[in-house]
Amino acid sequence: MFETLQAQPADKILALMAQYRADPRETKIDLGVGVYKDATGLTPVMKAVKAAEHKLWEEQDSKSYVGLAGDPAFGDAMVELVLGDSVPRETVAAAATPGGTGAIRQAFELIQMARPDARVFLSNPTWPNHPSILKYLGMEIVDYRYFDDETRGVDFDGMTADLKTARKGDVVLLHGCCHNPTGANLNAVQWQEVIKVLLETGATPMVDIAYQGFGDGLEEDAAATRAVVAAVPEAIVAASCSKNFGIYRERTGILMAVSKDMSAKGLNQQTLAFLNRQNFSFPPDHGARVVTMILNDPTLKAQWIEELESVRVAMLGLRTQLAGELQRLSGSDRFGFLADHRGMFSRLGTTPEMVEKLRVDAGIYMVGDSRMNIAGLNAETVPVLAKAIVDAGI
Numbered sequence: 001m002f003e004t005l006q007a008q009p010a011d012k013i014l015a016l017m018a019q020y021r022a023d024p025r026e027t028k029i030d031l032g033v034g035v036y037k038d039a040t041g042l043t044p045v046m047k048a049v050k051a052a053e054h055k056l057w058e059e060q061d062s063k064s065y066v067g068l069a070g071d072p073a074f075g076d077a078m079v080e081l082v083l084g085d086s087v088p089r090e091t092v093a094a095a096a097t098p099g100g101t102g103a104i105r106q107a108f109e110l111i112q113m114a115r116p117d118a119r120v121f122l123s124n125p126t127w128p129n130h131p132s133i134l135k136y137l138g139m140e141i142v143d144y145r146y147f148d149d150e151t152r153g154v155d156f157d158g159m160t161a162d163l164k165t166a167r168k169g170d171v172v173l174l175h176g177c178c179h180n181p182t183g184a185n186l187n188a189v190q191w192q193e194v195i196k197v198l199l200e201t202g203a204t205p206m207v208d209i210a211y212q213g214f215g216d217g218l219e220e221d222a223a224a225t226r227a228v229v230a231a232v233p234e235a236i237v238a239a240s241c242s243k244n245f246g247i248y249r250e251r252t253g254i255l256m257a258v259s260k261d262m263s264a265k266g267l268n269q270q271t272l273a274f275l276n277r278q279n280f281s282f283p284p285d286h287g288a289r290v291v292t293m294i295l296n297d298p299t300l301k302a303q304w305i306e307e308l309e310s311v312r313v314a315m316l317g318l319r320t321q322l323a324g325e326l327q328r329l330s331g332s333d334r335f336g337f338l339a340d341h342r343g344m345f346s347r348l349g350t351t352p353e354m355v356e357k358l359r360v361d362a363g364i365y366m367v368g369d370s371r372m373n374i375a376g377l378n379a380e381t382v383p384v385l386a387k388a389i390v391d392a393g394i
């Protein structure tokens with residue numbers, strides 16, 4: 001049986017993580033995997049999370065099964081966090097999933113179930129797991145232009161031209177905020193243009209939002225997702241709590257199916273629960289419960305927002321420092337895009353050979369497409385990175 005198995009391609013980001021760990025150099029800098037790290041290089045448990053876990057330990061009197069879609073209170077809290085009051089709650093079906101990746105996987109299966117011939121439009125580039133899962137499911141992918149290698153901003157004309165080729169029954173996957181891997185994002189006017197194209201083509205948007213609170217703020221980062229779901233007849237939203245609650249390993253995420261036609265909610269909800277049952281039955285509860293406790297307790301929520309805000313501001317500070325240092329050393333403004341990008345990542349815009357050179361010569365680890373995790377830096381390593389970039393002639 002197993003002798004027929006073939007080696008599958010490794011995840012390049014995760015492979016880089018192992019390579020970094022094996023590097024004995026003390027001066028090495030990890031700008032690889034998208035995990036937030038503080039100035040000392042640690043990924044701390046947020047205080048609000050610790051407090052909620054403590055309370056949970058004291059109060060929880062059963063670990064019996066919850067429900068196929070998870071605790072409805074988690075659904076309510078997350079729909080409010082992500083969608084605000086953009087659409088009536090009665091139009092949103094929601095199911096807890098193992099992480100944001102679980103939500104994405106279930107979303108693709110939902111699409112395949114509803115429309116076996118659907119094409120899924122992906123930004124070029126996008127998070128590698130998007131095409132990887134779609135290929136695994138045998139679904140058709142269409143790339144749309146997204147990143148402008150020259151400006152390191154969004155190639156908006158290319159993007160809209162490509163999205164106009166979508167049809168009703170197709171799905172357009174959009175990053176709600178903090179685009180991974182580029183860090184380049186649409187402005188509010190451009191989002192309205194995208195919405196216009198969605199309405200013209202009849203294609204269904206699927207929003208992947210994994211970094212709410214990491215870009216311009218909790219509400220600001222949700223604005224595009226809310227505008228999209230409010231405007232179109234149907235939308236899919238996959239949200240992750242891994243980053244903004246710092247609960248990566250708890251696998252906490254949610255899939256939402258939004259339908260303007262309120263009578264559709266029952267069937268959508270039942271379908272999401274069915275999909276969970278086919279794949280793993282009950283979703284993990286611990287992370288979801290902690291998130292629910294935080295969002296429903298004004299004191300814990302205020303503490304979480306404060307902690308999240310300090311994470312966001314720290315990353316912005318590193319962006320400004322890095323752009324400034326590069327301007328000083330290179331005598332040019334060509335790295336100004338680093339201060340304009342938002343979220344954990346920026347694509348530097350250099351060749352895989354240069355990325356490899358930085359790793360070998362300077363112990364700087366970034367993903368092969370030159371994606372850097374800004375949170376991997378601190379005030380001391382920013383000048384080191386800037387010097388290495390300029391010395392390499394990038």
Ligand code: PLP
Nearest residue numbers: 099100101127180208210240242
């Ligand atoms: N979507 C994007 C764009 C991501 O970068 C991530 C990153 O981890 C996820 C979804 C899902 O993350 P997780 O499954 O860890 O919640």
Ligand code: TYF
Nearest residue numbers: 011013014032033034129180
């Ligand atoms: O893009 C990243 O680095 C994060 C973490 O298979 C991640 O989203 C990377 C690869 C992967 C799962 C998560």
